[in-house]
Amino acid sequence: EAQVTQNPRYLITVTGKKLTVTCSQNMNHEYMSWYRQDPGLGLRQIYYSMNVEVTDKGDVPEGYKVSRKEKRNFPLILESPSPNQTSLYFCASSLTQGYSGANVLTFGAGSRLTVL
């Protein structure tokens, strides 16, 4: 089944304790992206990657890191989490980033993170 898989789905952690949210897709997609979703603010892009070893900042990159060493994986790293990073996180992928109706984003199930 074609899908984007995120782990963990739920996590409660404490301020300053490094954590990684993994994201993997099995569709051979070039483009991958991380979003956070907060009430009233919609989906905001954190980082994105157009292909292996190519990453770039989105709208809200502060406090996050990413890497794209393999095409299928795009982990999100919080080096020193803070309470304002409490949010619902989504990983998404598409065939490419280009402008085409075929480039529909497929989202993972989401990871709900709470930082105390």
Add this chain to the structure above:
Amino acid sequence: GQNIDQPTEMTATEGAIVQINCTYQTSGFNGLFWYQQHAGEAPTFLSYNVLDGLEEKGRFSSFLSRSKGYSYLLLKELQMKDSASYLCAVRNAGNMLTFGGGTRLMVKP
């Protein structure tokens, strides 16, 4: 920058028709998407418009006017399972996709 506006909440009755509007201001335009998101779940793709006019897909239709920076999603024969948030997203000239805040639709019996 980009600005996308849609109503925060709407309520409609089962079996009725509802129209969810989205207005946008963007630096160039390369398409508009509508996604459906049930509470606690991932957004799923509904429709894509890049040319002016109406795209129909079963009970759902989406309309675009590029000159007005306006789109709407039309849901017919509403069902209880249509209760969800509907997200409007616009792709700009640089191929960056920006999401609106979403419209939470509640369908009542």
